Amino acid sequence: MIKDLPPNVVKDIAVAVALEGENPESKIWYVYLINLKNVPLENVLVTSKGYGEKDGELVKTSILRHSFPLVEANSYKLIEPIDEQTFGLNNEYWLSYYIGREIFDKKFIFLPESIVDDNFIKLPIVNKPGVMIL
Template sequence: MIKDLPENKVTDIAIGVALESENAEGKIWYVYLINLKNEPIENILITSKGYGEKDGEQVKTSTLRHMFPKLDAASYVIIEPIDEQTFGLTNEYWLSYYTGSDIYDKKFIFLPESIVDMNLIKLPVVNKPGVMIK
């Protein structure tokens, strides 16, 4: 039964959208998986998609899938670049990973217009300006 399954709560893991650089043509952003734990995580699967309304019409981006064999303690990995045009959509990242033989999963959701200059912080470990969900 579902009640018999362990409740594996995701802690000390974050998804961050970081500003990489700015030039006359615009800003370049990347999405990061940040491991704030003191132990590595393994067999990492991430799906990403965007959805919402733009100009009065429903819009959905492609669903992308990413796999990383291992992410060491207190480190990060780039998941994907992200276009500023999708910041008006809901951007969803569904993460699954193992610590030892235990599986964990969590959905991280960046709401429309949440990735804005006003919300920028210095991302831990990555040390770049960005928006983070933990």
């Protein structure tokens, strides 16, 4: 039962959308998992999907699944490239991982139009401009 699971709280873990580069036609964006902890994450699973309304119609993207056996302490992993055409949708990343024998999970959602220059910071560890959710 869900009530029997320990309330493991996800801290010091972020998902970020980073601007990798740009040319006259478009910008190149990547999504990263950032481990700000001093311990590694094991058996990491991330699912991603986009959903919302565009031009008055409901839109859903494919669900993508990513796994990483290990994300070292104070490091990051590239999850996937992201197309800026999806920035008008909710972009959801559901993360699950283990630390030792304990499991943790958290949902990170970039709301429509939240990935904009006004929200940019210098992403820790990745050292690129982008938007981050802790």
